[in-house]
Amino acid sequence: MADLILFNKPFQVLCQFTDDREGEPRATLADYIRTPDVYPAGRLDYDSEGLLLLTGNGALQHRIASPERKMPKTYWVQVEGDIDEDAVKALCDGVRIRDGLTRPATVRRIPEPADLWPRTPPVRHREAIPTSWLEITLTEGRNRQVRRMTAAVGFPTLRLIRYRIGDWTLAGLRPGDHRSETIHLPRAEAPKRRRSPTRRPRRK
Structure with a gap:
């Protein structure tokens, strides 16, 4: 078993x-989470919001964050402009971004998510330009990937919220809130003992 936040x-x-930056201190996880010896399983940008998973269990951390496992992550994304079907x-x-072509993703237009909390500070809007909301599910995690993808098709990201990682979601969590779950990890297979070869008795 392992604990997950x-x-x-x-x-x-x-x-x-x-x-680690000098100057005016910025808010960190320590301002919200008092549980000792836990670490993020994956990253979420300073200017992004939403679901972050933390654990002190190395196997669970690897299971969540490992690129090889391709655990899907779903984002709610507000972009500048009335995005079209193309x-x-x-x-x-x-789409092609600086470090290559992105993998196929699941993307659809959605209305603004219900019960969405206001952001502090709020998103800056330009009166003459509409905005759109997308739901984007990725199975890879390049640096600032969602923002670079929407910019590549001409619709810059204004607000980015990670809603889901695998089967875990933000449901019931307001900004700054957290809850704990106990995860039952599959038992690792014990390495098979190598049997020594059977020796034939020597003939007299």
């Missing part, structure tokens, strides 16, 4: 427990 990371909170299809098929 589900945390709704607010906007402009570092995804670590200390701030741009949505391009995001689904894969």
